[in-house]
Amino acid sequence: MDGANVPTMAPVLILLGPPGAGKGTQARMLQEAHGFVQLSTGDLLRAAVAAGTDAGKEAKAVMEAGGLVSDEIVIAILKDRLADPDCATGVILDGFPRTTGQAEALDTLLADTGQQINAAISLEVDDAAMVARISGRFTCGGCGEGYHDVNKPTRVLGICDKCGSSHMKRRADDNAETVGERLSAYHAQTAPLIAYYEGKGVLQSLDAMGDIKTIATTLSGMVRNAVG
Ligand code: AMP
Secondary structure, three states, X not given: OOHXXXXXXXXXXXXXXXXXXXXXXXXXXXXXXHOOEEEEHHHHHHHHHHHOOHHHHHHHHHHHHOOOOOHHHHHHHHHHHXXXXXXXXXXXXXXXXXXXXXXXXXXXXXXXXXXXXXXXXEEEOOHHHHHHHHHOEEEEOOOOOEEEOOOEOOOXXXXXXXXXXXXXXXXXXXXXXXXXXXXXXXXXXXXXXXXXXXXXXXXXXXXXXXXXXXXXXHHHHHHHHHHO
C-alpha cells in the first residue's frame, strides 16, 4: 500500500459473523453514529461485477455459487479503497477479512502505516435463523438502506424510509441454496478468525439475535470504548 495516502491511527474496526448476522446493517448504523466509513468487500465486489472489470468478471461466478473470491482479488480491492481519503476518519470492515490469508494481509497493510485494529467484534447468531433472515432482506437502490420483509419493513410498502426511493433490490445470492454454501464457507474459512483475533487480544463478542436497535446500542458502546 502507498503509506502516504493512508491516515495514521485512524480507528480500524472489524465486524465478524456469518452471512445474515447483521454486519452490513450494523456497520451502516455505526457509520452514521460515529462517522467511520463502512468498507464492505461484498459491496466493492458487486460494484466490480456491475462495472465489468477484470476482477468483477473473475468474481461473478464464485459469488453466485456462494464461495469465496480469491484472496488476491479481495485484498487488492480493499487496499485500493483503504487508500481513499474518506477512510481518514476510521473504517468498519464488513465482510473482510474472511480467511486467515486476508487477516494476515490486513495486519501487514496496517503495520505499514502504523495503524492497528481497535476491535474485532463477533456477531453471534444461530445458524438456523440465518436462512430466514437472508431470504427476507432487500436494499434501497437509492441510498443503500437495508430492510427485511419481517424484521425491518419499510414504513410505506415499497418506499424507502430514508430517501423516498421506490427502487428496491434483492441480491442474486440471497437464495436458500447459495445461503447454505455461504454458511459453509463461513464455518470452514472465516470462523477460525475468531480465535485469530482472540489471540491478538482484540476480540469482543455480542449476542446478535435480538432486535436491531438494541444490538446497535450495545455495539456502539463497544466501539466507543475500543476507539478511546
Ligand atoms: P457479502 O456481501 O459480504 O455477503 O459478500 C457477498 C459475496 O462476496 C460472498 O459470498 C463472497 O462470494 C464475496 N466476498 C465478499 N467479501 C469477501 C471476502 N472478504 N473474501 C472472499 N469473498 C468475499
